[in-house]
Amino acid sequence: MRETAGKLNRGWLTIIGILALLLGVVGILLASGAAAGIASATGTGFEPAGPGETALPENAQSIFAPPVAAVILSVVAVVVGLLALAWLLAQLPKLHQAGTFRLNSGDNADGMTSCEPDVLSDAVEADVEQLDGVQAASALLRGSASQPDLTLDVGIDPRADVRAVIEQIHSSVVPDFETAVGVPLSRNAVLINVSNRPARDKAAVV
Amino acid sequence: MTASPDAVDTGDRGTLTISEKAIEKIAGQIAMETPHILGATGGFLGIGGHHDEDSRPKVKVRLHGQMASIEVSAGVRYPTPLRTTTDDLRERIRSGVSSRTGVDVRHVDIDITSLVGRSASTDRRELE
Structure with a gap:
């Protein structure tokens, strides 16, 4: 990343x-x-x-x-x-994060809509962390509002079904993001990290 | 239709002054009533606050004569189409403020400060 x-x-x-x-x-x-x-x-x-x-x-x-x-x-x-x-x-690692997203549907005469990439990546991270088996997620947005590029770093439970997590990311998280920004992702990368400690929840949702 | 003899000339009735603060409150109320738009509440110095639909989004108005430019900082429900949602908000503020105050709203700049997911609105989850 x-x-x-x-x-x-x-x-x-x-x-x-x-x-x-x-x-x-x-x-x-x-x-x-x-x-x-x-x-x-x-x-x-x-x-x-x-x-x-x-x-x-x-x-x-x-x-x-x-x-x-x-x-x-x-x-x-x-x-x-x-x-x-x-x-x-120069040795400090650079993220090359996207600049402010300009989300205007028409011309700028009526006003501009802007959204910082951190706001979008926070929403994506929260979306990913809702998935079963996911312990933590980090999202990085590159590109622009018309050609966004999303890189996900997902930490999962060692007992989680990796394939199911990836499938849910592609069937739920990515479409949600594309719905929000109104354009398809130009590139999407998912990095899965398996934690060596299983997650323990204090409560269960039934 | 003829004017009644008691009618006072419009020029003698006095003036009506609308402050920027009043327009800010009107625009904030319109924004709060717009679907999928959230306002910030709580916290200290911007830390620890959260967004919900019962709070007015932050609005800044700049008046130039009878024209106004408005800046809105608001949260938006995720995942809703941001362009459509903010276009709707912009149009509601423009028409609402103009019709209630007579001030011509030229620009409505919107800054999306937070995207709030379905489950993040409360600390509870819906049972399916």
């Missing part, structure tokens, strides 16, 4: 992996002395450091000497930190 940032993670992990791999290859080439051979064979004119020398030129530290370098580095650090924080926040 929840969507995670799988695509974003795969993308950034691929980029970070490629960078780490390139740095590793460069390190191995410099440490083994193969980098000098490759540079001379390709004729780039660049002389890489040998295995006994430091990888960076001796005067490399001088680029950090000006005061502005500290400011630039601080800004870069803040940007990288914000990107890292945004990536971390």
Whole structure:
């Protein structure tokens, strides 16, 4: 029911992996002395450091000497930190719930009818929880008023008849919802979770 | 038909002022009498209340001269067709408020705040 940032993670992990791999290859080439051979064979004119020398030129530290370098580095650090924080926040699962349902039969000249998706999903949950054997239900609405998409997560008693519950959802709960919104569901998914504890009622309806 | 000599000119009878609150109450009463429309009752700061057919739905009126825009926040019985039910409510409020007050109702915006199932109206269940 929840969507995670799988695509974003795969993308950034691929980029970070490629960078780490390139740095590793460069390190191995410099440490083994193969980098000098490759540079001379390709004729780039660049002389890489040998295995006994430091990888960076001796005067490399001088680029950090000006005061502005500290400011630039601080800004870069803040940007990288914000990107890292945004990536971390992107890990929070998203429901992608539908927006407010506009239930107008004609034009909007006479006024608008609106209904929050939470109101509809609460009604569906209450409907499902009335079914025999159902302990709890959670409904998530996606799409729009003209093309609603309903996902149901139903917790049932271990002794309940799963097939009967699903049949009742399709024969009673879904038609009730479609009657209310006035359009057929574009997609309906039902997830059944069987509880490991049987329900105990304090009273019986005969 | 001739006017009686005692008749007072309509311009001299005084004025009739109808407040927004009065229109709100009239519209709320019409909404309460509309089938499948429920009003909210009880609770504190919006917590713990419930909807039933004996309460007036919340109504907000904005007057512009002799025209009014009305916003209704109401519960609706589930499962009834929401479009048909709210269209019926809109038409009843428009015609009812106009005929009782003379104010022309242009817009009736309806916000469905709750959908109440058959068994949720009371804590009891019907025996079949």
